[in-house]
Amino acid sequence: MMQSADFQEERRDDVAIVRLSGNFAVAHLDTLPDRLDAVSGPVGRVDMAGVTHIDTIGAWIIHRFAARHGAQLEGASDDAARLIAEVGKDEDPVSIRPDASPPLLRVLGEIGAATRIAGETMYGLLGFFGATLITAWSMIRHPSRVRVHAVVQRLEVVGVSALAIIGLMSFLIGIVIAQQGSVQLRQFGLEVMTINLVGRLTFRELGVLMTAIMVAGRSGSAFAAQLGTMKLTEEIDAMRTIGVSPMEALVMPRVIAAVVMMPLLGFYASIVAIIGGGFLCAVALDIPPVTFVQRIREVVPITDVYVGMIKAPVFGLIIAITGCFQGLQVKANAEEVGNRTTAAVVQAIFIVIVLDAFFAVFFTWVGWI
Incomplete structure (x- = not known):
């Protein structure tokens, strides 16, 4: 006792x-x-x-x-x-509300925190891009490690399932470009130049860019949510335990699907947008479809198609890497899945637009105007 x-x-x-x-x-x-x-x-x-x-x-x-x-x-x-x-x-008093700081210092602190997070994210993305390249080279050396069924399934999800929404979006964008362009060109009596505007703008910029934005919002978010949920339920840790590489089994099929399907979707979106522009020209401007097609062939150089097809796989690579990277960063709780999914979409769209501006300057510099 x-x-x-x-x-x-x-x-x-x-x-x-x-x-x-x-x-x-x-x-x-x-x-x-x-x-x-x-x-x-x-x-x-x-x-x-x-x-x-x-x-x-x-x-x-x-x-x-x-x-x-x-x-x-x-x-x-x-x-x-x-x-x-x-x-x-624990005897020290705890304040219910934090002490008020001067607005300028608070704004500077938030800017500094945002800059630090952006720097860490870019550093992480570069590291993940390097890991993706290493895995791709390893799979090129050992083709038997390519998971064909997973790649085909991702091709269907990224490409075939997106045809309807991308086609509808592109058709409406073609109509909008033609309608707004014709309104402005009518002031100079140049309504026929609407065909030039629709053709060049669609093949060179908007067809691929809008497709990339749609794929980022549709497939990039799905990549982040899927991998984030698997990370949260420790399925990825289980894969590592049994000797399966998550990069080969999860990341590479998504990257391959996005890189392969983006040029096809971009070209498809450009053609549908051209059809939308031709439809409006026929209805509102009395330009026959035959004349529209003939004019498109005359004013759209093949380099515009090349520009779009060169940008498309790069955009697909960025979307897939960003989505997979953010998904693999999930930890702690289910709320993190939503946050990382949102971050994947925002970052993918931002990087795509930045790269599009870079490509625009670069192709102008090399003479592909």
């Missing part, structure tokens, strides 16, 4: 010395806290040599008593001293 907590008070030169003894666990404290509160007068030392056991509640009572009287603790074991020090840290 362990002795209950107790203490003795000694007076020396009007200064009390309190000697503690017994078990200072919560079940053995009894009326000790009330009796300690009744101690009056200055207390110089608190001797803990007789304490046989102590828990958090007991440590808090001793700390509170010593702090109230400004007494010095003596004779405590290492564990007891460490426990008392820890409960003492």
